[in-house]
Structure formats: C-alpha cells, structure tokens
Amino acid sequence: MTDVSLQQLSRRFGDNVAVRELNLDIASGEMVAFLGPSGCGKTTTLRMITGLLQPSSGDVLFNGKSVVDIPTERRGAVMVFQKHLLFPTMNVAQNVGFGLKMAGVDKKEINRRVTEILELVELPELETRKAHELSGGQQQRVALARALVVKPQVLLLDEPLANLDANLRITMRQLIRDIQSEMGITAIFVTHDQEEAVMLADRVALMFDGVLQQVGEPDAFYQRPRTTRVAQFFRNSNLLPGVKTGTMVETEVGPIELDDHVSADDGPVVLTVRPEEVRIADSSSAATNVVPAVIKSVIYMGTHTQLIADIGGSSWSVQAPATMTSEEGARIEFQLPKKHLWIVEDDSVSAAEEVAAS
Amino acid sequence: MSEPITMQRVKERLKIPLMLGPAVAVIVLLFGGGLLVGLGQSLGYFPAIGLTEFSFDAYRSVLTDPNFLRSLWLTFRIALVATVLSSVLAVGFALVLRQKFGGSRLATFLFQIPIPVPHLVAASGIILLITQSGLIARFGAAAGLMEVPADFPALVFDKAGIAIILTFLWKEVPFVGLVVLAVLQSVGPQYEEQARTLGANARQRFFNVLLPLIMPGIMSTSIIIFAFTFANYEIPLLLGVRFPSTLPVVAFRQYQDPDLGLRPEAMAISIVLAVVAILLLIAYRRLARYAVK
Amino acid sequence: MTTDTKPSEAEATPQPYVDLTDKDSAGTRWVRRIAVTSIVVFIGLPMVTLIVWSFAFRWNFPNMLPTEWGGKAWAYVADDSSRVFEGLWNSTKLAFLVTLMAIIVGLPASRALGQHEFRGKSTIEWLLMMPIIVPALVATMGIHQIFIRLRLTETLFGVALVHLIPAIPYFVLVMASVFANYGTALEETARTLGANKIRVFRYVTFPAISSGLLVASMFTFLISWGQYVTTLLIGGGSFVTLPLVLFPFLSGANHANAAAISLVFVAPAVIVLIMTSRQLGRDSSVMGGFGKI
Numbered sequence: 039m040t041d042v043s044l045q046q047l048s049r050r051f052g053d054n055v056a057v058r059e060l061n062l063d064i065a066s067g068e069m070v071a072f073l074g075p076s077g078c079g080k081t082t083t084l085r086m087i088t089g090l091l092q093p094s095s096g097d098v099l100f101n102g103k104s105v106v107d108i109p110t111e112r113r114g115a116v117m118v119f120q121k122h123l124l125f126p127t128m129n130v131a132q133n134v135g136f137g138l139k140m141a142g143v144d145k146k147e148i149n150r151r152v153t154e155i156l157e158l159v160e161l162p163e164l165e166t167r168k169a170h171e172l173s174g175g176q177q178q179r180v181a182l183a184r185a186l187v188v189k190p191q192v193l194l195l196d197e198p199l200a201n202l203d204a205n206l207r208i209t210m211r212q213l214i215r216d217i218q219s220e221m222g223i224t225a226i227f228v229t230h231d232q233e234e235a236v237m238l239a240d241r242v243a244l245m246f247d248g249v250l251q252q253v254g255e256p257d258a259f260y261q262r263p264r265t266t267r268v269a270q271f272f273r274n275s276n277l278l279p280g281v282k283t284g285t286m287v288e289t290e291v292g293p294i295e296l297d298d299h300v301s302a303d304d305g306p307v308v309l310t311v312r313p314e315e316v317r318i319a320d321s322s323s324a325a326t327n328v329v330p331a332v333i334k335s336v337i338y339m340g341t342h343t344q345l346i347a348d349i350g351g352s353s354w355s356v357q358a359p360a361t362m363t364s365e366e367g368a369r370i371e372f373q374l375p376k377k378h379l380w381i382v383e384d385d386s387v388s389a390a391e392e393v394a395a396s
Numbered sequence: 397m398s399e400p401i402t403m404q405r406v407k408e409r410l411k412i413p414l415m416l417g418p419a420v421a422v423i424v425l426l427f428g429g430g431l432l433v434g435l436g437q438s439l440g441y442f443p444a445i446g447l448t449e450f451s452f453d454a455y456r457s458v459l460t461d462p463n464f465l466r467s468l469w470l471t472f473r474i475a476l477v478a479t480v481l482s483s484v485l486a487v488g489f490a491l492v493l494r495q496k497f498g499g500s501r502l503a504t505f506l507f508q509i510p511i512p513v514p515h516l517v518a519a520s521g522i523i524l525l526i527t528q529s530g531l532i533a534r535f536g537a538a539a540g541l542m543e544v545p546a547d548f549p550a551l552v553f554d555k556a557g558i559a560i561i562l563t564f565l566w567k568e569v570p571f572v573g574l575v576v577l578a579v580l581q582s583v584g585p586q587y588e589e590q591a592r593t594l595g596a597n598a599r600q601r602f603f604n605v606l607l608p609l610i611m612p613g614i615m616s617t618s619i620i621i622f623a624f625t626f627a628n629y630e631i632p633l634l635l636g637v638r639f640p641s642t643l644p645v646v647a648f649r650q651y652q653d654p655d656l657g658l659r660p661e662a663m664a665i666s667i668v669l670a671v672v673a674i675l676l677l678i679a680y681r682r683l684a685r686y687a688v689k
Numbered sequence: 690m691t692t693d694t695k696p697s698e699a700e701a702t703p704q705p706y707v708d709l710t711d712k713d714s715a716g717t718r719w720v721r722r723i724a725v726t727s728i729v730v731f732i733g734l735p736m737v738t739l740i741v742w743s744f745a746f747r748w749n750f751p752n753m754l755p756t757e758w759g760g761k762a763w764a765y766v767a768d769d770s771s772r773v774f775e776g777l778w779n780s781t782k783l784a785f786l787v788t789l790m791a792i793i794v795g796l797p798a799s800r801a802l803g804q805h806e807f808r809g810k811s812t813i814e815w816l817l818m819m820p821i822i823v824p825a826l827v828a829t830m831g832i833h834q835i836f837i838r839l840r841l842t843e844t845l846f847g848v849a850l851v852h853l854i855p856a857i858p859y860f861v862l863v864m865a866s867v868f869a870n871y872g873t874a875l876e877e878t879a880r881t882l883g884a885n886k887i888r889v890f891r892y893v894t895f896p897a898i899s900s901g902l903l904v905a906s907m908f909t910f911l912i913s914w915g916q917y918v919t920t921l922l923i924g925g926g927s928f929v930t931l932p933l934v935l936f937p938f939l940s941g942a943n944h945a946n947a948a949a950i951s952l953v954f955v956a957p958a959v960i961v962l963i964m965t966s967r968q969l970g971r972d973s974s975v976m977g978g979f980g981k982i
Contacts, residue, residue: 088593110592117593123586127608136604137594188594412807419798419817419857427820427854430831437834438827444834492724495717503725505966509732512907512958514915516932520939520951521735524742529750531738537751545750566735571979578976617979620821627824630917630932634939644826648918651830666827673824 039066040100040114040191040224042087047096049082056082058248059096069218069225071239073232075271079248080228084194087226088115100191111140114191118198122177124169130156130180131165137188155187156180158217175206179213186217193218195227199234211238232259232272244268260312261378265385269310276316276354277382278309290350291329295376302381313344315378316356319371327374336364347372431670438663445656454660458668463640468672471642474557475626478564483618485565486572487610491602493573494580504577510570519563519634526551526559552635559635564625572617579613580606615684619677626673643669736955742948762949771946773953776934780914781957783845783930787852787913788906794853795860795905802861803868821858826918828854833922843925851923852913859908866977867901904976907965911958 042064049057057079064070072080085091087098089110097104105113116137124133134155135148143151156162159179169177178198185193198214199207215238218225229235235242236256244251244259252264263269266277280289282304285296294309319328331347331354338360345356345364349372356372364370436442440451458464493504510518525531528545536542552559583606591605632642641649643665650662742748746759766773801807802814820828832851833842841847879893917932924930931954938947 090589090592110589111595111597113593114595115593116595117590119586119590121586123590125587125591125605125608127611136591136596140591140594140596140600140604184594194593412801412805415797415801416813418794419861420813422794422850422853422857423817423819426832426850427825427828429835430828430833431823433831433834434827435831437831489724489728492721495721497721499725503728506732507728508962508966509736509959512911512962513736513955514911514932514958516915516917516935516939517739517951517955518735520935520947521739523939524738524944524948525735531734531753534751534753538753566731570732574976575979582977613977613979620979623822623824627826629826630936634936644824647826647830663827663830666824666830670824670827674822677822 039222041066041068041102042192042224042226043097043099043102044083044087045097045099047083047086047098048094049079049086049091050094056248057086060245060250062243062250062253064224064226066224067219067222069215069227069238069240071235071242072226072228072245073230073235073242073271074245075230078245080245081196082248083245084117084196084226084228087192088117088194089113090117114188115194116185116188116190116192117194117196118178118181118185120197120200122169122174122181122201124172124177124180124184126169128169129165130161130167130169130172133169133180134184134187136184141188151187152183155183158186159183159213174202175210178202178210182214182217186221186223189221190223193223193225195225197228197230200229200231207234214238244271246271262380263310263382265383266308266310267385269382274310274312276310276313276352276356277384278349278352278354279384280307280309281305282307282381289329294327294329294374294379296379296381297376300379300381307381308384309374310380310382311374311378313355314357315375316354317373317375318356318358318362319373327376327379328371329374331370331372333364333366333368333370335366336362345370434663435667437660438667440660442656442659445659447660454664455668458661458664464643464646464665466640467643467646468668470557470640471626471632471644471669472672472676474560474564474632474642475622478561478568478625479618479622481561482565482568482572482621483614485569486617487576487614489569489573490576490580494577507570507573510567511574513567515563515567515628515631516634518566519559519631522559522563522566523552523635526562553637555637557632557636560632563631563635564621564628568621568625572614572621575613575617576610579610583609611684615681619680622680623673623677627669739948739951739955742944743952745945745948748944762943762945765946766949766953771950772929772934773931773950776929776931777953779845779928780930780932783849783852783920784910784913786845786849787856788909790849790853791856791860791909792902792906795857795864796902798857799861799864800868803865803870804873817861818858820854825855829919829922836923842923843927845928848920848923848928848930849913851919852916855916856909856912859912860905862979863905863908863976864898864901867898867905871897904965907961910961914958 044060044062044064047057047060048055060083062070072083074080082091086093089105089108093106098106100113100115105115124130125136128136131149131152134152138148138151152165153162156164159182161176161179161183164172164176164180169180172180178201182198195214199210202210211234214225227238229238236259239256241254242256242259243253246267252259252268254262259268259272260274263272263274269275269277278289278291278294280287280294282296282302284304285298285300287294287296287307287309289309329349331349333345333347334353335346337344337346340360342360343358343362345358345362347354347356347370354372358364438454440447440449440453442448489507493500493507523530527533528548528550530548533542533545533548536548542548551562587605587609588601591601596604627644628642629644629648633645633648636642636645647662647665647669650658650665653662741755743762744758744760745755746761747757748755765771769775798817802810802817829851836842836847836851839847841850875893875897876889879889884892915932916930917936920928920930920933924933926933931950935947935950935954938950941947
C-alpha cells in the first residue's frame with residue numbers, strides 16, 4: 039500500500055519547461071489519470087515518478103519518504119509503456135518472470151507466480167510463445183502481467199491502450215480496472231483520450247503546457263470545468279459571454295438566470311452548457327433562459343443529430359434527437375436549463391490575444 | 397489452367413534474375429572459377445607443367461608435415477584472439493560512445509579514424525610504437541624503467557604474434573564498435589528502461605536485456621573478422637616471425653616459389669585453410685544459436 | 690473542437706535519453722574518462738608517431754623527439770624514382786574503377802535482396818557473402834592462372850576485377866540494408882502520382898539512398914585502396930600501387946621514408962572518412978548492414 043505525493047515537481051529541457059511546479063497527492067490504491075494533449079508534460083511527469091528522469095526541482099514522495107535519490111530499479115515503480123516492449127529474445131514466461139528473476143526469486147516460485155498472473159490477465163497456456171507470435175492485445179496483456187507480477191508499489195501506465203484497436207481497448211480497460219481494484223495497487227496512467235481517463239480513473243489530472251489545470255473526479259470535467267480550455271478539451275465549446283449581476287447574466291441574446299450553486303464574482307463572465315444538455319425550445323418548455331439561434335449546419339450522427347448554431351455571435355453545438363430535421367439558415371430557439379448552466383474562466387487563446395492587443 | 401503469357405508477365409518474371417545476375421556472375425565466374433582452378437591444382441591437375449592425373453599427393457604431404465599443424469595452430473590462435481578481443485572491446489567502447497557527453501562527438505570521430513586506414517599503414521604505425529627502440533620503449537627509458545632497447549620485451553617478430561594481434565585490434569575494434577553502435581541506436585534505450593522499472597540493475601540489464609539484443613550483430617561482425625584475420629597474408633608476413641609462419645604466408649611463399657612443382661601444395665594448403673575456416677564458422681553459428689536458445 | 694483523440698498520437702515532447710542536466714554517477718564518468726583516454730591514446734598515438742617520424746632526420750633511442758628534423762623523406766616521396774606518385778595515381782584510378790563497377794553490379798542486386806522476397810533468396814545472400822567468409826587466397830591464386838591465359842594480368846582492368854570480388858559483399862551488405870530500411874512505399878506513391886521510372890529514381894529513390902550509397906562506395910573504395918596481395922599477384926609487380934611501394938619500407942631501416950609514404954597512403958582515405966563521417970554516425974541502417982550476415 040503506497041501513497042504518492044508530488045510536490046512542486048518541475049522539469050526543464052534546456053529553456054523548455056516540460057512540467058511546472060506540479061502538486062498532487064495520490065492516495066493508496068487510487069487510480070489517477072494524467073490527461074492532456076501531446077507534449078503537455080504528462081509522460082515527463084510519469085518518467086520522474088519512475089526515476090527514469092530526474093526532476094529539475096521539487097520532490098516525489100512514496101508513503102511520505104522522498105524517492106528522488108532512489109534509483110529506478112529499487113523504487114518499485116513499474117512502468118507499462120505504450121509500445122509493449124516485450125523483450126524479443128525471451129518467451130512469454132521469461133518476459134513475465136523477468137522482474138522476479140532480477141529480484142533473485144527461485145525458479146519454482148517464479149513459475150508458480152507467472153502461471154497465476156497469466157491466468158489473471160486471461161492468457162493461460164501461452165508461456166512458450168515469443169512476443170512476435172502474439173496479437174497486439176495479447177502483447178499488451180503480457181506487458182501488464184509482467185508489471186503486476188512483481189507486486190509494484192506504484193503501477194505506471196504510459197498510454198497503455200493507444201496501440202490497440204477500439205474493441206480491444208474496451209476489454210482491456212475493464213481488465214485493468216478489475217485487476218487494479220482487486221490487487222489494490224496505486225496506479226497512475228497517462229492518456230490523451232478523455233473518454234479513457236473518465237472510464238478508468240478515480241480521479242483525473244488534466245495538464246496543458248506542463249501545468250496542472252484541474253484535478254477531480256471525472257464528472258467534474260463535464261459538469262464543472264474550470265476554464266474554457268478545459269471545457270473545450272472535454273468537447274464542449276459552447277460559450278456565451280455576458281455580464282453577471284447576482285444570479286442574472288445579461289447577454290447579447292437576453293438575460294439568463296443561473297442556479298444558486300454557481301458562484302462567481304459579479305462582472306463579465308463566460309457561460310457554458312454542454313451540447314447534450316441544451317434543449318430545443320417548444321411551447322411546452324419553461325419560458326426562462328430561452329435564446330434565439332440560427333442553424334448553421336445539421337449533421338446526422340446515427341444516435342443523434344448534431345446542430346451547429348449561432349447564438350449571439352458564438353458558435354454552439356447542440357445534440358438533438360436523431361429524428362430532428364432542420365436546414366441551414368433556419369431560425370430556432372434553444373432553452374438553456376438552469377441547473378446545467380456553469381461559468382468558466384476564459385483562458386482561450388483568442389481572449390489572451392485580445393488582452394495582449396489592448 | 398495456364399494464364400496467358402504477356403510481355404508484362406515475362407518482364408515481371410525476369411526482373412529479379414536480371415537484378416541479381418551481374419553480381420552473381422562476378423562471384424560465380426571469378427571467385428568460383430578461381431576456387432575450381434585452385435582445387436584442380438591441389439588435386440594435381442596442372443596441365444601447364446604436364447600434370448593431368450588427379451591425386452591426393454599434395455594433401456598427403458601437407459597434412460603429414462608437422463610444421464603445417466604448427467602453422468595452422470598459430471593462424472587459428474591469432475585469428476581467435478583478435479576476434480574475441482575486438483568484439484569485447486568494441487562492445488565496451490560502443491556502450492560509452494552511445495552516451496551523450498561533452499566531447500562525445502569528437503570521441504566518436506576519433507574512434508572512426510582507423511576505418512579508412514589501410515592495414516599496412518596501421519602496421520607501419522604500430523611498428524614505430526612497439527619495437528624495442530620504438531616510442532613506447534623510449535617512454536619506458538624516460539621513466540627510468542629500462543636502459544637499452546634489449547630491456548624492452550620483443551613484441552614484433554615474436555612467437556606470440558602480439559604485433560599482429562595489435563594491428564588487427566587497431567583496425568577491427570572501431571569497425572565492430574560502429575556496427576554495435578548502429579545496432580544499439582536502432583534498439584534504443586527503451587528496453588533497458590523497461591527492465592529498469594522492473595528492478596534490473598546495470599549488470600542485469602546488460603547481460604539479460606542488451607547483450608541478447610546486440611548478439612546477432614556481434615556474431616555477424618565476428619564472422620567477418622575471424623575470416624579476414626584467419627586468411628590475412630601481409631600483416632603476419634610483415635610483423636610475424638619467419639618460422640612458424642601463418643598458413644597464408646606459407647601458402648603464398650610456396651606459390652611464388654620458382655619451382656612450379658610446389659604449386660599443388662600451395663593450393664592444398666589454401667584449400668585446407670578455406671575448409672577449416674568454413675567448418676569453424678559453421679560450428680560457431682550452431683553454437684551461438686544453441687546458446688541463444 | 691480542439692480535442693485530439695487519435696489513438697496513435699505519441700507524446701511530442703523531446704525526451705533525450707541522457708540529458709545533460711542529469712548527473713551521471715561517478716562510476717559512469719570514470720569509465721567514460723578511461724574509454725575516451727584510450728581512444729585518444731591507442732588510436733591517435735600510432736598516427737602521431739607516423740607524422741613525427743616523417744619529418745625526422747635523426748631520431749635515435751632513447752630520445753623522445755627527433756634530434757634533427759628535415760624534409761628528406763618528403764623529398765624522397767616527391768622524387769620520381771620512389772614511384773610514390775605512380776603508385777598514388779594507379780591506386781586512385783583503380784579504386785575509382787572498382788567503385789564504379791561495384792555500383793553498376795551491386796546496386797540492382799542490393800535492391801533485389803533488400804526489397805524483394807523470392808525463392809532461393811538466402812542461398813543468393815550466402816553466395817554473395819562467400820568472398821568475405823571463405824579465405825580468398827586460393828581463389829586469387831586460381832584466378833591468377835585464369836588471367837594469365839586471358840592476358841588480364843598486369844592490367845588495370847584485371848586487377849580491378851579481382852578487387853571487385855571482396856568489394857561486392859561489403860557493398861551489397863550495406864546497400865541491401867539501406868534499401869530494406871527505406872522500403873518501397875515512397876516509390877509506389879510517386880508512381881501513382883504519375884512519375885515514370887526514371888523520375889522516381891531521380892527524385893525519390895536516389896535522394897533516399899544517397900547517404901547510404903556514399904558510405905557503401907567509401908567502403909568499396911577503401912577495400913581496393915588497401916589491397917596488397919591480390920594486386921601483387923595479378924599486377925605481377927609491374928602494375929604498382931601504393932601498398933606495393935610502401936611494403937618494402939616497412940621491413941627496412943628507413944623509418945622516415947616508411948612514415949612519409951604511409952601518410953601519403955592514408956591521406957585520401959582520411960578525406961573520404963571526413964566526407965562520410967556524418968553518415969556513419971547518423972543512419973543506423975548503414976553500419977547496421979554489417980550486423981546482418
């Protein structure tokens with residue numbers, strides 16, 4: 039049982055800051071996802087936890103003790119890489135037993151535990167195969183088994199599912215989740231896929247440009263994004279600027295009423311509602327928060343129809359029923375449900391540019 | 397059902413043979429032809445001097461000569477020592493040179509210098525360094541370790557073939573080193589990192605992970621080097637004792653003898669040399685494959 | 690939407706394996722220091738000794754430096770009677786001819802072996818590798834006999850043909866690896882875009898293989914450049930190349946002359962290395978070819 043604490047963790051490569059003053063506490067047995075686009079510093083963070091990379095400053099603690107001076111091989115932080123990296127000169131059993139052999143465990147015990155763990159990852163009877171004789175999913179499972187068999191203090195997964203096809207990813211997610219909670223291992227994984235992060239992790243840590251943006255349980259990123267970029271990363275680019283007074287926000291398209299739980303200072307704000315929460319207003323719907331819009335495009339998506347519409351000069355995306363028919367240029371009214379309205383901090387690039395220009 | 401023969405299909409069929417043809421022809425006609433003539437002469441077929449009857453006389457006289465075995469042993473020993481030492485040293489240097497450090501590019505460039513230097517020039521430099529009045533002996537004298545050249549051990553024209561081996565090492569360590577470096581680059585650091593997080597220390601990473609990965613490359617180069625040093629003529633001629641000489645030296649001496657009657661023996665020695673080399677290399681490959689399994 | 694969910698997207702941050710800001714352990718630094726020092730000493734010392742000796746007029750034991758300096762050895766090199774320039778000219782012509790022949794014969798074969806699968810491929814590979822695995826002495830002596838009949842001895846072309854034998858395997862090893870590494874996808878794309886075969890070669894294939902070709906040509910050039918025994922035999926002593934000029938001096942007493950001629954012999958080779966050094970270190974498929982026998 040190990041808890042992990044990252045304190046003011048930073049890493050520079052020359053002038054480039056890959057990770058900046060990152061603070062995060064991970065509880066024992068917890069599964070945390072580092073999420074972010076390419077180059078955001080999430081893999082760098084993972085490598086610092088393993089010790090493959092030294093921090094430029096800051097500290098990594100396991101169970102309250104600093105581990106930065108402990109070399110990787112004695113840290114007990116086992117990494118599963120994006121590419122399975124099964125040793126090509128060894129068969130499956132030798133690969134899985136590698137860590138135990140390094141630790142000097144005797145042969146019988148190695149065999150017993152290898153068999154056991156291969157059953158756990160649902161890969162019995164493949165001990166004598168070589169890595170290249172396995173399918174992609176099997177290879178990644180062997181890599182997982184190889185990491186689990188040494189009972190790591192911390193299990194680190196670097197985009198472990200990125201090379202697998204869609205269906206395999208789903209089964210592998212389930213497998214990883216089940217085994218992790220069964221063994222009670224503290225696990226940290228890195229992904230750029232927000233669905234994967236949400237499905238697998240107890241908590242998600244979102245990073246942009248080497249800086250931690252928001253940490254929390256998965257639903258927070260959908261319901262309560264901190265900034266416009268966070269919202270956009272979770273596929274919500276519905277933004278409407280306005281000026282807040284109390285629970286009312288005055289916008290281009292009229293006044294919008296907020297729920298009490300939304301707390302923000304009065305003044306200029308940016309409102310948002312997720313595409314799947316926006317309603318199409320009809321005679322039966324409530325009269326509050328109804329805004330006029332102009333349809334810009336209608337895209338049939340199978341399970342639903344996606345509308346792109348202009349609301350007060352901002353482009354919004356709305357999920358409508360699949361049966362919905364409409365056409366470009368049509369006028370429509372949307373209702374923005376009070377309980378799904380949220381205020382985000384505007385950190386979009388265009389806003390920053392405007393500030394710089396003025 | 398046979399498909400219709402079209403120009404396109406004929407072209408497609410002939411493409412590979414046409415691409416390989418010239419190179420294969422050079423090797424088969426020149427190398428193969430030379431081998432065949434040599435084999436014929438070793439068996440006593442030498443019409444130019446009136447020998448047309450096949451016999452094993454040349455082989456009999458070569459193989460029963462006690463000096464032949466001494467020469468064979470010397471040739472083998474020099475080639476083996478040169479090959480093993482080059483491979484081991486080359487792996488060591490490659491492991492250092494793959495790291496990035498201040499001056500690593502310059503060190504890599506220096507390491508490459510022997511690659512284009514002809515063996516004879518290498519021998520020339522080594523002679524000036526390690527003869528009894530060579531530069532190293534002078535260092536020894538300056539340090540007060542010795543007084544006259546005779547105090548310095550005889551490293552050139554010595555029975556152990558030290559100068560020969562040193563010359564080969566000077567030439568071949570960088571060659572093998574660069575090949576190992578190329579293999580290391582294509583393997584990348586990832587397997588070692590994986591092994592590291594699984595708890596393998598530096599020694600375990602080298603023997604369990606890295607060495608098996610670079611072994612095929614080392615095998616290939618050691619075959620090239622063994623075959624080369626085993627058959628080299630000019631270096632042992634230049635730096636070795638006159639007796640016993642290595643087999644290529646003996647064979648060539650016989651071949652150039654004004655007495656054409658010695659030609660079959662020269663050819664027989666060369667054939668035996670070639671056969672021994674091939675047998676050793678086959679055995680080596682078998683052994684290495686077995687060891688890998 | 691700004692989200693990127695392509696599953697194959699890899700982390701784009703540069704991840705240097707050994708970053709300069711990462712402190713290496715004291716042990717690593719010591720090993721590195723020893724390795725770099727040995728590279729400088731063992732590789733540099735013989736070459737430096739040659740340079741100093743070539744300017745030495747009097748340099749007796751136990752002096753660490755010549756007691757009298759002079760350009761006498763270089764004057765000898767420049768003199769027609771030394772035949773150094775004749776040897777240099779012949780060696781150069783020969784090496785270029787051999788390289789050209791190796792490219793013509795070897796390039797299509799390398800491509801076939803590197804990019805195509807066909808029946809009997811491994812047999813052809815072994816066949817083409819024969820000259821560097823089977824000691825070439827017997828074949829050379831056999832070819833000598835054939836060439837005497839064909840009146841090819843003592844000619845530039847005859848000697849070039851014999852040099853071509855060891856050149857082909859090295860050339861093919863490097864180029865097959867380069868072709869295999871580069872694959873056929875780019876060429877096929879160019880063909881679908883309407884480029885004809887000549888244009889595909891000119892704009893796609895050649896730029897992709899050029900650095901590998903440079904290294905392969907360098908090896909071929911150097912193989913011819915360093916040949917001694919084959920030139921001696923087929924050239925019959927009347928076709929003089931640099932190694933033939935140098936050889937007698939190596940066992941003689943005039944070290945200054947030996948050193949000066951050695952330096953003439955090595956200079957063009959070092960120029961070639963400087964030209965190709967970047968390729969040697971950069972493209973791992975080039976040197977890696979030697980690891981694939």
